[in-house]
Structures are given as structure tokens and as C-alpha cells.
Amino acid sequence: MSDTTKNEYIQHKSRRKFLKGLAAGVGLIAMPGKDASASVWEEFFQKHFRELSKDELKVVIGRLEKEYSKKFAKQVTVKTTPPIEGVLYGYGLDLSRCIGCRRCVYACVKENNQSRDPQIHWIRVLQLDKEKGVDLSHAEHYYNPEKVPEKGHFYMPVQCQQCEKPPCTKVCPVQATWKENDGIVVVDYNWCIGCRYCMAACPYGARHFNWGKPGLPVAEMNPVTHYLGNRPRPKGVVEKCTFCIQRTREQPGRYPACEEICPVGARKFGNLLDPNSEIRYLIENKRVFKLKDDLNTQPKFFYFYAT
Amino acid sequence: MKNIWNFFAGTLVLISKGSKAYYCWVLFLLVLMAIGASAYVHQLNEGLIVTAMRDQVSWGFYISNFTFMVGVAAAAVLLVIPAYVYGWGPIKEFAVLGELLAVSAIVMCLLFVTVDIGHPERFWHLIPKIGLLNFPQSLLAWDVVVLNTYLVLNLTISIYILYNLYYKREPNHHFYTPLVLLSIPSAISIHTVTAFLYNGLGARPFWNSSILVPRFLASAFCSGPAFMLLIFLLVRKYTKFKIKDEAIQKVAEIMAYAMFINLLLLGAELFKEYYTDTIHLASVQYLFQGLHGHSALVPYIWTAMIFNVTAFFLFLIPATRRNNITLVIGCILVFVGVYIEKGMGLVIPGFIPDTLHEIYEYSPSGTELLLAMGIWATGLFVYTMLLRVAIPILNRDFHVADDGVGSYIGDQMFLIQQKPEEEPESVETH
Ligand code: SF4
Ligand code: SF4
Numbered sequence: 001m002s003d004t005t006k007n008e009y010i011q012h013k014s015r016r017k018f019l020k021g022l023a024a025g026v027g028l029i030a031m032p033g034k035d036a037s038a039s040v041w042e043e044f045f046q047k048h049f050r051e052l053s054k055d056e057l058k059v060v061i062g063r064l065e066k067e068y069s070k071k072f073a074k075q076v077t078v079k080t081t082p083p084i085e086g087v088l089y090g091y092g093l094d095l096s097r098c099i100g101c102r103r104c105v106y107a108c109v110k111e112n113n114q115s116r117d118p119q120i121h122w123i124r125v126l127q128l129d130k131e132k133g134v135d136l137s138h139a140e141h142y143y144n145p146e147k148v149p150e151k152g153h154f155y156m157p158v159q160c161q162q163c164e165k166p167p168c169t170k171v172c173p174v175q176a177t178w179k180e181n182d183g184i185v186v187v188d189y190n191w192c193i194g195c196r197y198c199m200a201a202c203p204y205g206a207r208h209f210n211w212g213k214p215g216l217p218v219a220e221m222n223p224v225t226h227y228l229g230n231r232p233r234p235k236g237v238v239e240k241c242t243f244c245i246q247r248t249r250e251q252p253g254r255y256p257a258c259e260e261i262c263p264v265g266a267r268k269f270g271n272l273l274d275p276n277s278e279i280r281y282l283i284e285n286k287r288v289f290k291l292k293d294d295l296n297t298q299p300k301f302f303y304f305y306a307t
Numbered sequence: 308m309k310n311i312w313n314f315f316a317g318t319l320v321l322i323s324k325g326s327k328a329y330y331c332w333v334l335f336l337l338v339l340m341a342i343g344a345s346a347y348v349h350q351l352n353e354g355l356i357v358t359a360m361r362d363q364v365s366w367g368f369y370i371s372n373f374t375f376m377v378g379v380a381a382a383a384v385l386l387v388i389p390a391y392v393y394g395w396g397p398i399k400e401f402a403v404l405g406e407l408l409a410v411s412a413i414v415m416c417l418l419f420v421t422v423d424i425g426h427p428e429r430f431w432h433l434i435p436k437i438g439l440l441n442f443p444q445s446l447l448a449w450d451v452v453v454l455n456t457y458l459v460l461n462l463t464i465s466i467y468i469l470y471n472l473y474y475k476r477e478p479n480h481h482f483y484t485p486l487v488l489l490s491i492p493s494a495i496s497i498h499t500v501t502a503f504l505y506n507g508l509g510a511r512p513f514w515n516s517s518i519l520v521p522r523f524l525a526s527a528f529c530s531g532p533a534f535m536l537l538i539f540l541l542v543r544k545y546t547k548f549k550i551k552d553e554a555i556q557k558v559a560e561i562m563a564y565a566m567f568i569n570l571l572l573l574g575a576e577l578f579k580e581y582y583t584d585t586i587h588l589a590s591v592q593y594l595f596q597g598l599h600g601h602s603a604l605v606p607y608i609w610t611a612m613i614f615n616v617t618a619f620f621l622f623l624i625p626a627t628r629r630n631n632i633t634l635v636i637g638c639i640l641v642f643v644g645v646y647i648e649k650g651m652g653l654v655i656p657g658f659i660p661d662t663l664h665e666i667y668e669y670s671p672s673g674t675e676l677l678l679a680m681g682i683w684a685t686g687l688f689v690y691t692m693l694l695r696v697a698i699p700i701l702n703r704d705f706h707v708a709d710d711g712v713g714s715y716i717g718d719q720m721f722l723i724q725q726k727p728e729e730e731p732e733s734v735e736t737h
Pocket of ligand 2: 173174175176177191194195197198199
């Protein structure tokens with residue numbers, strides 16, 4: 001959402017007053033454990049990410065880094081790198097190359113600190129019949145042969161399509177999810193109330209809920225995180241692919257983990273606003289299609305056949 | 308201020324008194340509520356993983372119940388229209404019974420939503436100005452607004468009327484009549500907005516149909532009055548409150564029409580899906596026939612269909628409509644039928660098959676069932692308490708004592724079998 005709307009939401013004064021009153025009231029009734037109490041209350045009263053002033057943001061990040069570092073016994077950083085001017089990310093996926101090995105799925109899990117148990121995958125690879133083409137109703141979700149690719153099949157990975165017109169953000173009752181200026185749709189895990197309306201609205205099954213407490217092994221935790229991306233999530237909130245916001249927004253940027261790992265180079269990533277980028281070349285020169293184009297969600301995830 | 312306190316203290320004394328049946332009923336509800344509460348504590352500790360919901364079917368039994376209860380809440384008040392049009396006697400009495408039912412139903416709605424969300428303690432994010440309510444973009448934000456408005460409106464009307472009657476004043480109809488009239492469009496609005504909530508999702512073809520709103524309203528006009536009728540019959544039998552036969556007959560007749568429209572709209576929907584036979588048929592097929600060997604909902608929806616059609620005929624045929632036994636059977640059939648059809652039958656197939664055409668079969672877990680039972684008990688408890696106060700007040704059995712401070716209680720027992728005066732239980736003789 002744009003800055004003008006953002007400004008409308010800023011009503012610091014009335015809110016502070018209310019929150020102070022509420023804090024006093026609630027505080028009297030139930031005090032959490034002595035040492036935990038301060039940060040628990042801070043977390044409870046934390047404002048929406050986009051309404052935090054610079055100083056408030058610093059405090060929040062400090063608190064989170066301390067909490068995560070202690071929990072995972074390593075130095076964890078939580079970045080808040082903003083979008084880069086003049087960048088709109090786009091993703092290309094070459095269906096003629098993908099062999100369905102699911103390496104991207106697991107690279108993503110590792111990079112983005114998804115819960116191992118209960119299992120959360122941001123990427124779902126579908127096995128389709130060559131005879132039937134892109135027909136989701138005949139997709140096999142849990143194919144598990146000795147060796148891929150299997151004869152007569154092709155594979156189609158699906159993840160968040162970073163829609164230009166995302167139905168998921170429109171429906172969120174508390175604006176806990178929104179589209180950033182570089183086109184990435186993000187979630188504030190500290191603001192999401194866990195109503196799951198966005199999951200009902202997403203046409204691509206791209207949003208995942210933390211049904212239970214995320215199981216993230218200490219040793220496997222990736223300590224380089226972004227507030228809107230791969231930082232550890234609490235239970236009861238929604239999460240999704242962010243095009244590896246913690247990597248792609250850096251300068252010099254890094255590719256998303258899924259594109260880096262792909263053994264056959266089926267994945268392409270780049271800046272849609274840069275006329276010389278590879279992704280622009282693909283869109284202009286290959287046969288490209290978008291999934292469920294008829295819904296007018298305008299995905300920035302392009303499927304194509306290079307050969 | 309003092310008067311309000313005295314009124315409140317009086318109602319507390321009143322609800323502590325009653326017959327054995329009343330005590331047993333209340334105790335029974337309290338036990339169920341306690342069970343529900345402990346299920347909720349369990350769910351809070353473990354997370355929603357104790358439910359059977361998963362990413363594929365991300366809303367389940369709680370939201371199904373919520374959807375159904377919105378219909379009950381809406382229709383309870385809509386009965387004020389016929390009461391007014393046909394002049395069934397003082398409109399305020401019908402309005403009060405209906406509005407109190409609406410209040411209880413909305414309480415249940417709010418509870419069902421609360422137990423469904425992952426972070427209920429973040430409720431304040433929904434308060435405009437303080438949190439960040441996504442109004443007017445999100446239909447859920449609309450729902451928050453209309454449901455709370457409706458709750459406040461109904462509480463205001465009923466408390467205003469009851470409070471004045473308690474102090475032996477005639478409630479000012481210039482004040483309450485406009486509010487009662489306002490509650491009619493707002494009853495329609497809560498159900499419309501709730502239907503839009505599903506309707507507006509392009510991702511879910513099963514819900515993305517323009518007759519969803521009329522279908523919702525038609526079925527609400529069946530289930531809400533069915534419950535009201537049962538309450539009317541009970542209240543008439545076990546308290547001193549009088550309700551004319553004629554009123555009951557009219558309600559049953561209205562339900563027959565509403566059920567006809569409901570079935571007609573369903574038929575239109577089925578025709579469209581089956582005749583065009585696109586891939587969007589999958590959800591309907593799953594619901595009515597089963598899909599790829601998955602058929603968990605099939606027995607339920609057919610039960611609902613049989614119940615609804617049977618009830619339609621029971622209400623349509625004057626003889627069965629006038630017979631109290633078939634009338635009660637009809638009401639129960641409608642209530643259960645619509646509960647299945649507009650609850651699980653509406654919500655779950657929206658998710659099956661899911662957006663990537665995976666089929667995950669959902670049926671509520673034990674925790675979900677216990678918790679939902681607890682919320683139903685809470686709703687019934689609230690309604691019982693409200694009626695315990697309202698009915699004696701409307702009967703002039705509970706009002707301020709002559710000293711102007713204490714209260715007079717003429718109805719110590721509440722629930723006891725009343726002697727039929729003018730044969731309300733008349734059996735059909737031709
Ligand atoms: S794919 Fe789904 S989650 Fe991603 S932006 Fe589109 S609607 Fe939102
Ligand atoms: S689950 Fe969270 S992000 Fe999704 S709609 Fe609800 S509050 Fe918004």
C-alpha cells in the first residue's frame with residue numbers, strides 16, 4: 001500500500017493513551033513471570049511494523065535479536081532492509097527444465113527457518129501428466145519415486161506468485177499483510193491475528209499457518225534474518241514465500257535460495273523494471289503463462305517453456 | 308445510577324430462584340461450559356494443531372458454526388416484521404424475545420470467531436484507531452463492525468424496554484420503535500456481509516456465486532424462526548407468557564415459503580454447476596457425490612436435504628402445521644437441516660478440493676467438538692438467563708417493590724407446566 005494510506009493510519013496519540021490504560025488495567029489482573037514480564041508486555045503492545053518510528057523499531061529489533069540469540073544460542077540478526085528504488089522482482093520458472101527433484105523445497109525450508117515438525121513447505125512441486133498438460137485437477141502432490149523425472153510426467157513448482165493485485169492482502173482485517181514497493185507480499189508476524197482469511201483468499205495455496213509451535217532445530221536455524229521474512233515465527237500466525245527478502249534486498253543482492261540450488265537452472269529471478277534483465281528477456285522472447293490468469297491476480301511469477 | 312444498581316441486584320436475586328427443572332438445566336449448561344473451557348485451555352497451549360484443520364482446509368467446524376449462528380441471529384429479529392404486519396399483539400414483546408435470542412446468538416458468533424483465531428489476545432488490532440482495522444477493504448472488517456453494531460442495538464432495545472417495565476413505566480415507543488425498525492436492516496446486513504465474506508473470493512469457485520446472499524437469507528428465514536417457534540412453544544407451556552396460536556401458525560407458514568425459496572435457489576445452483584460441468588463442479592461433486600473416493604460430507608448433505616424437504620411439506624400442509632407434534636418435528640428438522648447445509652455443507656466444500664486441487668478430508672477433532680459444545684452451552688445459558696429476567700418482567704411478575712428500592716418477585720418458579728387455559732395444545736379434529 002502507498003505512503004498516503006500509511007499516513008492515515010498514524011494516530012499515535014489516541015493509541016498510546018488507550019494502550020497505557022489497558023496496560024495498567026490488564027497488568028493488575030495478570031502479571032506474567034517476573035523477568036519475562038517486560039518483554040511480554042512490550043510484545044503485546046507492539047505497534048504495526050509500518051507505524052513504528054525509527055527509535056521504536058530499534059527497540060523492537062533489539063528485543064527480537066536478544067530473544068532469538070538466546071533461544072538459538074547464536075548471534076541472530078534481524079534486518080529491516082527496505083525495498084530498493086526502481087526494483088520490482090519477478091520470477092521465471094522453466095517447465096521444460098524442471099525435473100521435480102524438490103531441492104528448492106528443502107533449500108527454502110533451510111534458508112527461511114520453516115518449521116520442520118509440524119512440517120511447513122513454502123514451495124509445492126506438482127507432478128503433472130504430459131498428456132494432460134497444465135491441469136491441476138490431475139496433479140500428484142505427493143509423488144515419491146526412486147528417481148525423477150518419471151516418464152510421461154513434467155513438474156510444476158508452485159509458491160507465492162507475489163501477485164500485483166494480491167487478494168490475500170485485500171481481505172486481511174488488520175492489514176497484517178501487504179505488498180511492499182518492490183512487489184514482495186509480506187506478513188508482520190507480530191501483528192497477524194491468525195484468522196486465516198488470507199489463506200481462503202489466496203488462489204495458489206501459498207500461505208501457510210503455524211498450527212502448532214514451530215519446530216526449528218537450534219543447530220539448523222539460519223541466523224541471518226529479515227523482520228518481514230525468515231525470522232522465527234510464533235505459533236498461530238500465517239507465513240509465506242518472500243522471494244528470500246533477506247537475500248534479495250541486499251546490495252549486492254543474492255539470489256533466492258530456491259533459484260541458487262536448482263540443479264538444472266529452471267529458475268530465473270530478476271528485476272522486471274530493468275529492460276536488460278534476464279527475466280525481461282524471457283518474458284519477451286519465450287512462451288510465458290501465468291497460473292490462473294483469469295483471476296486477474298497478476299502474478300509476478302512466470303512459467304515458461306525455454307525449449 | 309442507584310436505580311440501575313437496584314435493577315441489576317434484583318435480576319441477580321431473580322435468576323437464583325426457580326424450579327427444579329430450571330436448576331437442573333442451568334447446572335447442566337454450566338458443566339458443558341466448563342468442559343468447553345478446558346478444551347479451550349488445551350487448544351491455547353498446544354495451538355490450533357489440536358483441531359483437524361490444516362493448510363488445505365483452513366476453516367472448519369468453528370467457522371461453520373459461526374456462519375450458521377449469524378443466520379439465527381439475523382432471523383430472530385426479522386420475525387418482528389410479521390409480528391408488526393399481522394398485529395400479533397404488542398410488538399415489543401415479540402421484539403424482546405427475538406432480540407434476546409439475537410443477543411445470545413451474536414455472543415456465540417463472537418465466541419466461535421475468538422476460538423478460531425491464532426492470536427485472540429491481539430483482538431485490539433481490530434479496534435479502529437487503536438489497532439488497524441482494514442475498513443472498508445476487508446469484508447471481515449465489515450463483519451466486525453456490523454456484528455458489534457447489531458449486538459449493541461439489540462441490547463439497547465431490549466434492556467431499555469425491560470428496564471422501563473421493571474420500573475412500571477411505559478417504554479417510550481418514539482424511542483424504541485425507530486430502533487426496532489433499524490434493527491431489521493441491520494439484521495439483513497449481518498447476514499449479507501457474512502455471505503459476502505465467502506462470496507468475494509475468486510479463489511473459491513464454490514462460494515463465488517452471486518446467489519450466495521439470497522441463499523443465506525432464505526435459509527436464515529428457516530432456521531431462525533424454527534428456533535423461535537420451539538422457544539414460543541416451550542415458553543407457552545412452561546411459563547405464564549402467552550402466545551397466540553395464530554402467531555405460531557403464521558411463523559410456520561413463513562418458514563414453508565422460505566424453505567421453498569431456499570430449495571429453489573439450491574436447485575438453480577446445482578443446475579448451473581452440473582449442466583455447465585466445468586472443473587468448478589468438483590466441490591459440488593465432493594459434497595453431493597464424493598470425489599475420487601472421498602465422501603465424508605455426502606451422508607450429511609443428504610440428511611440435510613431429506614430433513615429440509617420433509618420440513619417443507621410439514622409446514623406447507625395445514626393439517627401438519629396445526630398439529631403441535633408435527634410442528635415441533637418440522638422445526639427440529641429445519642434447524643438441523645440448515646445447520647448442516649449452511650454450516651459444514653457451506654464452509655468445508657469451499658476448501659475441497661483446495662486451490663491446487665488437493666483433497667484433504669476434514670472432520671472435526673474431539674477438541675473442536677467439545678469446544679463447540681461449550682459455546683453452544685454458553686449461548687443457551689445466556690438466553691436462559693435473559694429469558695429468566697425478561698419473561699417475568701413482560702408478565703408483570705417482576706418489578707420494583709412498592710418501596711421503590713427492593714423488587715417484587717411474583718414468579719419464583721419460572722419453569723413449571725402451565726395449565727392450558729384455552730386449549731393451546733388442541734389436537735386436530737376435522
Ligand atoms: S500467491 Fe497468494 S499469498 Fe502470494 S501474493 Fe498471490 S494471493 Fe498473496
Ligand atoms: S491470518 Fe493474519 S495475515 Fe492472514 S488475514 Fe488473518 S490477520 Fe491477516
